[in-house]
Structure formats: C-alpha cells, structure tokens
Amino acid sequence: xxxxxxxxxxxxxxxxxxxxxxxxxxxxxxxxxxxxxxxxxxxxxxxxxxxxxxxxxxxxxxxxxxxxxxxxxxxxxxxxxxxxxxxxxxxxxxxxxxxxxxxxxxxxxxxxxxxxxxxxxxxxxxxxxxxxxxxxxxxxxxxxxxxxxxxxxxxxxxxxxxxxxxxxxxxxxxxxxxxxx
Amino acid sequence: xxxxxxxxxxxxxxxxxxxxxxxxxxxxxxxxxxxxxxxxxxxxxxxxxxxxxxxxxxxxxxxxxxxxxxxxxxxxxxxxxxxxxxxxxxxxxxxxxxxxxxxxxxxxxxxxxxxxxxxxxxxxxxxxxxxxxxxxxxxxxxxxxxxxxxxxxxxxxxxxxxxxxxxxxxxxxxxxxxxxxxxxxxxxxxxxxxxxxxxxxxxxxxxxxxxxxxxxxxxxxxxxxxxxxxxxxxxxxxxxxxxxxxxxxxxxxxxxxxxxxxxxxxxxxxxxxxxxxxxxxxxxxxxxxxxxxxxxxxxxxx
Ligand SMILES: C[S@@+](CC[C@H](N)C(=O)[O-])C[C@H]1O[C@@H](n2cnc3c(N)ncnc32)[C@H](O)[C@@H]1O
Numbered sequence: 001x002x003x004x005x006x007x008x009x010x011x012x013x014x015x016x017x018x019x020x021x022x023x024x025x026x027x028x029x030x031x032x033x034x035x036x037x038x039x040x041x042x043x044x045x046x047x048x049x050x051x052x053x054x055x056x057x058x059x060x061x062x063x064x065x066x067x068x069x070x071x072x073x074x075x076x077x078x079x080x081x082x083x084x085x086x087x088x089x090x091x092x093x094x095x096x097x098x099x100x101x102x103x104x105x106x107x108x109x110x111x112x113x114x115x116x117x118x119x120x121x122x123x124x125x126x127x128x129x130x131x132x133x134x135x136x137x138x139x140x141x142x143x144x145x146x147x148x149x150x151x152x153x154x155x156x157x158x159x160x161x162x163x164x165x166x167x168x169x170x171x172x173x174x175x176x177x178x179x180x181x
Numbered sequence: 182x183x184x185x186x187x188x189x190x191x192x193x194x195x196x197x198x199x200x201x202x203x204x205x206x207x208x209x210x211x212x213x214x215x216x217x218x219x220x221x222x223x224x225x226x227x228x229x230x231x232x233x234x235x236x237x238x239x240x241x242x243x244x245x246x247x248x249x250x251x252x253x254x255x256x257x258x259x260x261x262x263x264x265x266x267x268x269x270x271x272x273x274x275x276x277x278x279x280x281x282x283x284x285x286x287x288x289x290x291x292x293x294x295x296x297x298x299x300x301x302x303x304x305x306x307x308x309x310x311x312x313x314x315x316x317x318x319x320x321x322x323x324x325x326x327x328x329x330x331x332x333x334x335x336x337x338x339x340x341x342x343x344x345x346x347x348x349x350x351x352x353x354x355x356x357x358x359x360x361x362x363x364x365x366x367x368x369x370x371x372x373x374x375x376x377x378x379x380x381x382x383x384x385x386x387x388x389x390x391x392x393x394x395x396x397x398x399x400x401x402x403x404x405x406x407x408x409x410x411x412x413x414x415x416x417x418x419x420x421x422x423x424x425x426x427x428x429x430x431x432x433x434x435x436x437x438x439x440x441x442x443x444x445x446x447x448x449x450x451x452x453x454x455x456x457x458x459x460x461x462x463x464x465x466x467x468x469x470x471x472x473x474x475x476x477x478x479x480x481x482x483x
Contacts, residue, residue, distance in 0.1 A: 060304070061330065075330040076306030077282070079348040085317055086334035089325045107259060108216065108328035129257055152254055153224035159257075176322065179257050 017068055022087050024080035025063040025071070037065055038094045046092070046099055051147060052114030064088070069095025073105065100145055103160035103173050110147045110158030117147045118162065118169065125150035128159055131178035133170040145172075184377040185364065188413050191446060192465060201467035206368040208250040210261040211269050211292070212241045213327045214299045217260035225255040238439035242269050259327045264292045265369065267440070267464050267474040271358055271409035272296040274436050274478050279304040281353040286339035286396050289316030291323040293358055298329040308352070310335045310342065340391035344399060354405045355396040359389045361410040361417050365473025368466060382416045389421045397429040397481055406431065406479040411472060413463070415449035418475040422461065423454045430483035433457040438476075441468040445477060 014035040017023070025040045026032045032039060040063050047053040064072040064080070064087050074088030091105035110117070118139055120128055127134050128148050139146075148162040148169065161172040171178075182199060192198045212222040219240055226233050231253055232246035244266070247253070255261045272293045277283045279302045288294040288309035298307050309324070309332050311317055317336050324332045337343075339357075344350050362381060367373045389410070396406050408425075410417050422445075425431055433455065445461030447454050461477035 073330055074333075075303055076333055077348055078306075078333060079346075082346055084333055084335045084346065086321050086324065086332070088330040088332065089328065102325075104259075104325040104328060108330070152258070153221070153228045155221075157258060177257075177326065179252055181252055181254055181257060 017065065018081065019067045021081040021083045022064040022066045022072065022078075025065060034065075036068065036095065038069075038071070043071060043092060043094075047101075047109075050099075050145075051101075051110070051116050053109060053112045057109060057112050061088075063091070069093055098144055100172070101147075101161055103177055106147045106158045106161055110149070111156075113147050113158070116142055116145070117149050117156075117158070118164070119156065120148055120150045120159070122150065125159060126181050128162065128169070128171045129173060129179050129181050131171050131173050131175070133168055135167055136164075136169045137167050139164055139169070182367075182374070184374050185413070191415075191449070193443065194467065197467040198465055201465075201470065202367050204368060205371075206265070206472060208245045208247065209236075209264065209266045210243050210245055210250055210256070211264040211296060212243065213259055213262050213295065214241065215295075215303045215328050216258060217255075222255055222260040225258065225260055226253065229253045229255060231255070236266055239269060239273065242266050262292065262295065262323070262327055264296070265366075265472050266469070267365075267471045268292060268411070269296060270438065270440065270462075270464070270474060271356060271407050271476050272300060274438070274476055275354050275356050275405060275407040277301050277305070277307075277354050282306045282349055282351075283308070284352040284355040284396065284399060285309045286342070286355060286357050286392055287311060287359055288320055288334075289313060290319035291321075293356060294320065294332060295324055295327045295329045297356065298331045299327075301331060303329060303331045305331055306349075307332050308335060308347075309333070310337055310339055312336070312338045340388070340395050342395055342399060351401040352399055352404065353401060355400045355407075357389075357393050357396045357406065357408045359392055359408065359410050359417070359421070361385060361389070361412040362414055363411055364413045365411040365466070365475075368472055382414055386416050386421055389417055390424045393421055393425045394429055397425055397431045397479065400481045402430075402481055402483055404481045406481060407476065408479065409474060409476045411474055413465075413473055413475070415446050418463075418477070419446050419449065419454045419458050419461065420452065422458060422477045422479070425479065426455050431479045431481050433460050434478050434480045435460045436462075436476075436478045438462055440464060440471075443468075445475075
C-alpha cells in the first residue's frame with residue numbers, strides 16, 4: 001500500500017535524509033534527491049486510494065519530511081531545507097510497510113474521507129478515545145488503518161486512527177491525547 | 182495581595198479590584214474555528230450536557246459551566262481550547278488576515294499562536310517562537326490538537342531573532358505577549374505574587390524592551406505590532422512601550438475593544454509617557470469579571 005518504489009533513480013545519487021532539518025517532498029518520485037523520501041504525489045494518492053479524500057483537498061498545502069518517514073503538512077511559506085522545531089502538523093508515517101496517518105491529521109482532514117471510515121456507537125467512541133482496543137465483528141471492509149468516527153450533534157466526526165485486524169479495532173490515539181469522556 | 186497596594190492611585194474602585202482578585206476564576210474556552218464553527222462547537226457542548234455562556238465582546242469565547250473543560254468531546258476534537266477570556270484579546274487586536282506573515286515572539290504554550298492561525302483561516306504563516314524548549318513541546322501539542330497547519334515553530338531568543346532561515350525578510354504583523362510578573366493571573370494562580378519584587382520588575386522589563394524592539398524591527402513599514410502582558414505594573418507596560426517609541430520607528434494607535442477597560446497611563450512614579458499611551462488598554466479583573474491584561478497596538482512607521 002502506498003509505497004513509492006517505482007522511481008527509477010539510482011540510490012547512489014541521493015543524499016541521506018537529515019534528521020535535524022525539514023525537507024519538502026518532491027512533486028514526483030522522479031524528482032527525488034533524498035534517499036528513501038516519498039513524493040507528494042504518493043502521499044496524496046495514498047489519502048485518495050485508502051480513504052477517498054479528494055486530492056484537491058491538499059492543493060494549497062506542502063508536505064515535508066524530518067527524520068525518516070515522518071511526514072508533515074504545512075500551509076505556510078518556507079524554504080527547503082529548513083532547521084526549525086515544527087512545520088505545520090505531522091500527518092503520516094511512511095517508513096513502514098503500512099503507512100499510518102496521525103490522529104490529529106484525521107481529526108483535521110478526515111471529514112473529507114469516504115472510505116475506510118468505521119462508525120462507532122457512543123460507548124465504542126468513548127472506549128476508543130480512552131485508548132482501548134475492542135472487538136468489532138461488524139466491519140466488512142479492508143483491514144489495516146481506518147478512521148474511527150462517531151456522530152456528534154447529528155454529524156459524523158473523525159475521532160482518530162484505528163488498526164483493524166482479526167475482528168478487533170485497536171485505538172492508535174497517542175497516550176497524551178487519550179481522554180476518559 | 183500586598184504588592185497590589187501600589188496600584189491604589191491608578192485603579193478606579195480599588196476595593197472592588199481587590200475583591201475581584203481574591204475570587205477564583207471560572208473556566209473559559211475559545212472556539213477553535215480551524216476545526217469547528219461556533220455553532221458546531223456549541224452543539225457539541227450541548228450534546229455533552231455542558232452549559233455555556235457566550236462572551237458579549239467575542240462570540241468565539243465561551244464561559245463554561247463545568248469543572249473539567251478538558252474532558253468534553255468538544256475539547257477532544259479540538260473544537261475548543263481552554264483560554265482565559267482576556268487572553269483572547271491581544272490576537273483580536275493584532276487582527277491578522279489570511280495569507281499574511283505573522284510573528285508570535287513568545288508563543289508557548291500556543292493559545293494565542295493558534296488563535297492567530299484561526300483568525301487567518303489557517304492560511305499564511307504564523308511563526309511561533311519561544312526561547313524555552315520545554316514549553317515548545319506544549320506549544321507543538323496544542324498546535325497539532327487544534328489542527329493548525331500554518332504554524333512554523335522556532336526555539337530562539339526573540340531579542341536577537343534572525344529571519345535568515347526563512348524565504349522572507351520581514352513580517353506583516355507581530356505579537357509580543359511578553360514574559361511578565363503575571364499579577365493579572367492571581368485569580369487562576371493564587372501564588373502568582375509570591376516571588377514579587379521590584380528587582381524582578383527591573384530584570385523582566387529589560388527583557389521585554391529587548392523583545393519589543395526586535396519585533397518592531399522585524400515588522401514591515403505600515404505593519405502592526407501588539408504588545409501585551411498579563412500584569413498591571415507600569416514598569417512592564419507603558420514604560421516598555423515608551424522605550425520602543427524612543428528607540429524604534431513606531432507609534433501607538435487606537436483600537437476598538439468591546440470590553441470594559443481603562444486607558445493606558447501617561448505617568449507613573451515620576452515618569453511621564455507619550456500622551457498616545459492613553460490609547461493602550463488596561464483591563465482590570467473587576468471590570469468584566471476576568472483576569473487582568475495590558476494591550477498596546479503599534480504601527481511601524483519605517
Ligand atoms: C506570557 S508567556 C506566552 C504565552 C503565549 N503567548 C500563549 O498565548 O500561550 C511568555 C513566554 O515568553 C517566553 N520567553 C521568555 N523570554 C523570552 C525571550 N527572550 N525570547 C523568546 N521567548 C521568551 C517564555 O518561555 C514564555 O513561554
């Protein structure tokens with residue numbers, strides 16, 4: 001899912017990723033200059049293919065990497081590379097077989113999603129926000145990372161990212177974000 | 182309360198002021214319009230069974246009827262952010278527009294930086310800086326929880342801040358929400374006055390002058406700088422602005438504020454300040470049943 005191994009360049013020409021600086025993602029894999037770095041196109045395609053988030057959603061944003069595979073989304077202006085503490089917000093982890101969006105990203109952009117969204121009942125939503133794993137046999141869609149959402153005042157609202165395997169939904173809400181509601 | 186005695190000559194209805202300082206303050210939140218409209222946020226609060234009252238001067242500020250404002254769904258979703266009512270004033274006075282470049286010199290833990298991003302519809306660049314690395318992590322946490330994509334976070338001393346790392350060389354607007362003696366937070370932190378001394382006022386006002394001076398220099402001609410503190414001491418307020426008027430190219434300008442407040446001082450302790458400092462606002466706790474704040478708006482003239 002979502003890996004970007006199709007680029008034809010030889011890794012010998014590429015510089016190493018620098019964990020101290022943010023580098024802007026290349027538009028496509030062919031324009032890559034840093035080893036292992038994914039492209040903007042691959043990221044936008046991933047959000048579209050996995051979650052049905054329309055690519056235009058991201059037209060006015062840039063994507064950046066700091067450290068291996070931690071991707072950030074940014075609306076402001078900055079040169080690349082840039083050595084600062086944070087640029088916009090983290091949105092995705094790419095240096096593992098299955099890419100994983102962040103909780104805060106799905107809360108911010110997940111309303112646009114049309115696929116791989118699992119709707120939780122009130123009690124299930126509370127358990128999810130508290131970081132609990134739960135048996136949920138009813139899901140018939142893809143396994144892997146899903147957006148967990150619930151109804152709040154008549155509209156569906158994304159809570160965070162869950163990992164669905166073997167009839168179980170594991171909450172990926174980070175410790176510091178978990179709440180007893 | 183002893184250190185506050187020195188403000189008896191400048192505060193109207195000083196007894197009411199003291200009485201307000203002794204009362205603890207309720208919980209206020211700001212609606213984070215990056216993630217939800219005021220209607221959506223209040224609908225979520227209603228669904229949670231949490232009562233609220235909208236502030237008259239700013240519909241995005243809500244006074245909550247709960248002791249745990251952090252354990253609502255509205256807060257979990259980042260629709261609301263705990264922020265004292267008067268602390269929402271400086272960003273509205275700076276009044277940034279979408280697409281602008283804005284500097285928040287002293288930004289951690291990020292209440293005002295994320296408010297600036299929201300006022301800009303999260304379009305443009307808010308450089309959120311703080312010299313304290315420990316507080317930067319709280320700033321980053323809040324920025325992510327509130328979904329602010331327009332923030333660039335830096336960790337430097339604002340007094341000699343360099344813009345070289347960016348692809349622009351001046352800001353349209355800057356906010357200096359300075360470190361201060363925090364007298365105005367007494368209703369939230371009963372021990373706020375414990376370490377109070379005139380020596381501290383001297384020390385912190387030196388830092389404040391350095392930061393405000395740099396903010397004026399880093400802002401374009403015609404741009405705006407807002408200086409704010411959560412303290413009453415004129416040494417940290419009017420005297421700091423006066424120092425910037427003497428040293429930098431700027432002037433004090435008017436602003437509208439629909440909260441009861443008093444004008445800035447033009448003299449204190451034998452010192453005279455520019456008459457235009459009357460255009461600054463001193464917000465005292467008894468005037469609107471809030472914390473205390475000082476806000477001045479400057480225009481950069483060269
Ligand atoms: C009043 S607090 C800022 C609150 C923040 N604006 C908010 O709304 O959440 C003042 C901040 O100034 C920072 N600070 C102190 N001296 C500084 C300096 N020389 N340069 C930059 N930041 C400084 C402190 O670490 C502190 O976080």
